Amino acid sequence: MFNETTISFIGGGNMGEAMIKGILKRGLVSPEQIIVSEPRPERCDELHRLYGVRVTCDNRAATREADILVLSIKPQVLNKVMDEIHLDLDPTALVLSIIAGARIKVLTHGLQHAAVVRSMPNTPGQFGAGMTVWTCTPHVSEKQRLQAQQILQALGKEIWVEEEEYLDMATALSGTGPAYVFLFIEALIDAGVHMGFARHIAEQLVLQTIEGSLTVVKEMNRHPATLRNMVTSPGGTSAAALYELEKGGFRTILSKAIFAAYRRSVELGDAAEAKLTS
Numbered sequence: 001m002f003n004e005t006t007i008s009f010i011g012g013g014n015m016g017e018a019m020i021k022g023i024l025k026r027g028l029v030s031p032e033q034i035i036v037s038e039p040r041p042e043r044c045d046e047l048h049r050l051y052g053v054r055v056t057c058d059n060r061a062a063t064r065e066a067d068i069l070v071l072s073i074k075p076q077v078l079n080k081v082m083d084e085i086h087l088d089l090d091p092t093a094l095v096l097s098i099i100a101g102a103r104i105k106v107l108t109h110g111l112q113h114a115a116v117v118r119s120m121p122n123t124p125g126q127f128g129a130g131m132t133v134w135t136c137t138p139h140v141s142e143k144q145r146l147q148a149q150q151i152l153q154a155l156g157k158e159i160w161v162e163e164e165e166y167l168d169m170a171t172a173l174s175g176t177g178p179a180y181v182f183l184f185i186e187a188l189i190d191a192g193v194h195m196g197f198a199r200h201i202a203e204q205l206v207l208q209t210i211e212g213s214l215t216v217v218k219e220m221n222r223h224p225a226t227l228r229n230m231v232t233s234p235g236g237t238s239a240a241a242l243y244e245l246e247k248g249g250f251r252t253i254l255s256k257a258i259f260a261a262y263r264r265s266v267e268l269g270d271a272a273e274a275k276l277t278s
Helices: 014-025 043-053 059-064 075-088 104-111 123-127 142-155 165-175 175-195 199-220 225-231 238-245 250-277
Strands: 007-010 034-037 055-056 067-071 094-098 116-120 128-138 157-158
Touching: 007 014, 007 225, 014 034, 014 043, 014 123, 014 142, 014 157, 034 043, 034 059, 043 055, 075 104, 075 250, 094 104, 094 142, 094 199, 104 116, 104 157, 104 250, 116 142, 116 165, 123 128, 123 199, 165 175, 165 250, 175 199, 175 250, 199 225, 199 250, 225 238
Parallel strands: 007 034, 007 067, 034 055, 067 094, 094 116, 128 157
Antiparallel strands: 116 128
16 A cells, blocks of 8 residues: 555654654554654654654655655644645645645645645544544545545544535534543542642542543443433432533533634634635
8 A cells, every 4th residue: 555655744743743653653654665854953853763764854855755745734834835845746646734724725726736635633643542534635546545544543543524614623523622621621630629639639530530431431332411311310419510510501611612613713714715815
């Protein structure tokens, strides 16, 4: 699948490194088949030392050798990078973007290139436990789709969707989702400390409870409402706590937060597209 394939990364940050680590762990390619272009020489040295990959500070040089070009840069520098590299991109290459909010229209226009995969990974992908939603243009071949799928699986699980609009939804739900979970964890730990636990004990109780609850959901394969009812005795402690959560609008405020993230994702995509005609 990846014989004699060169994968070039424009950007060697956390998510780019996570993909490199996962790709090598799965044995998809050898270190010599990966090129990372990163503006910081010290970061180049670190990635070469850790993974044995080829490194450069020249985006154009990395692009020229790429059979698969992974864009793992910040959205703020995307237009500058596309202006820099589009003339060096092989017409048969696959472009795989993990840039939040960068729509296919912006990528194909800026790179003057048709075969593009757009994906939305999330933070747990840094540890191979992520969730990535992706889509692609009709110009991506079947082989390239399989290659993209295997590369994204290096970050964890992946789901392909036919319509690009689902990427904005995924940004709000799974892309931003870890922030909601982290806040929930923080609130539980703080409540434990407020009751009188030492913080390190409260943290241990909360983290193991969440990890165990996820195991129950996965192993029992039953609706969360059913599982919640199973642990809620009439007149018990769970019933008292859940009553306060419902009275406080827990579901409603969480839903509003997710829709706020969705609207913001759409706005950022619209703004990027508007620059094409300005």
